[in-house]
Amino acid sequence: AQKVTQAQTEISVVEKEDVTLDCVYETRDTTYYLFWYKQPPSGELVFLIRRNSFDEQNEISGRYSWNFQKSTSSFNFTITASQVVDSAVYFCALSETTGNQFYFGTGTSLTVIP
Amino acid sequence: NAGVTQTPKFQVLKTGQSMTLQCAQDMNHNSMYWYRQDPGMGLRLIYYSASEGTTDKGEVPNGYNVSRLNKREFSLRLESAAPSQTSVYFCASSVVPGGSNQPQHFGDGTRLSIL
Numbered sequence: 001a002q003k004v005t006q007a008q009t010e011i012s013v014v015e016k017e018d019v020t021l022d023c024v025y026e027t028r029d030t031t032y033y034l035f036w037y038k039q040p041p042s043g044e045l046v047f048l049i050r051r052n053s054f055d056e057q058n059e060i061s062g063r064y065s066w067n068f069q070k071s072t073s074s075f076n077f078t079i080t081a082s083q084v085v086d087s088a089v090y091f092c093a094l095s096e097t098t099g100n101q102f103y104f105g106t107g108t109s110l111t112v113i114p
Numbered sequence: 115n116a117g118v119t120q121t122p123k124f125q126v127l128k129t130g131q132s133m134t135l136q137c138a139q140d141m142n143h144n145s146m147y148w149y150r151q152d153p154g155m156g157l158r159l160i161y162y163s164a165s166e167g168t169t170d171k172g173e174v175p176n177g178y179n180v181s182r183l184n185k186r187e188f189s190l191r192l193e194s195a196a197p198s199q200t201s202v203y204f205c206a207s208s209v210v211p212g213g214s215n216q217p218q219h220f221g222d223g224t225r226l227s228i229l
Contacts, residue, residue, distance in 0.1 A: 006156075033213075033215045035217050035218075037220075043202070043222065044220065044222050045204065047217040050215050050217055052215050091156065093218075095213055096213060099212055099213060100145070100164045100170070100212050101162065101172065102159075102208075102212050104149075104157040105156055106154060106156035107156050
């Protein structure tokens with residue numbers, strides 16, 4: 001079973017629109033860690049944010065915000081007033097305390113149309 | 115600050131040829147990983163090394179071998195390349211293995227085509 005599900009394969013928005021990227025995870029661990037990465041067209045993977053399972057406080061960084069809801073096993077990512085430079089593939093990842101691996105979702109490809 | 119360095123960046127092989135992808139990190143990280151990225155499949159773990167001297171299989175290890183040469187270097191070898199191994203390969207490192215809030219840091223990837 002997929003531990004991290006990103007159901008949105010591709011999303012297109014017009015510049016300045018808000019967009020939310022969904023991430024649903026599955027784990028039996030009580031302590032775990034969640035991450036978001038960005039992969040721009042140039043191909044590199046850039047770490048954006050981490051969240052510990054025991055810290056449910058939402059976080060805002062400029063136009064980016066993350067909504068962690070343990071009750072629904074979701075860690076969603078919202079971009080406010082999207083820009084063309086936000087066009088990328090975004091990956092959500094899970095790290096469990098019981099293992100040595102990171103589990104990645106299949107990614108959401110975001111296209112921001114000018 | 116080089117971070118994670120992968121070589122080569124591009125490679126074309128013929129079916130049956132062998133090659134080794136090199137990865138080195140200069141962040142004094144303990145753990146290193148090899149992933150492949152295919153369209154619609156996300157990142158799939160091939161092998162990882164939680165610490166120097168150890169290696170373990172990931173989700174898709176068949177057709178690959180790895181060597182953790184030292185703390186800095188982790189190589190991936192294709193003994194007899196097959197067209198199904200055409201992919202983009204990423205090396206990553208982290209301070210400790212999964213199970214912490216320390217993220218992975220990725221190299222720029224190697225685009226490998228098998229004809």
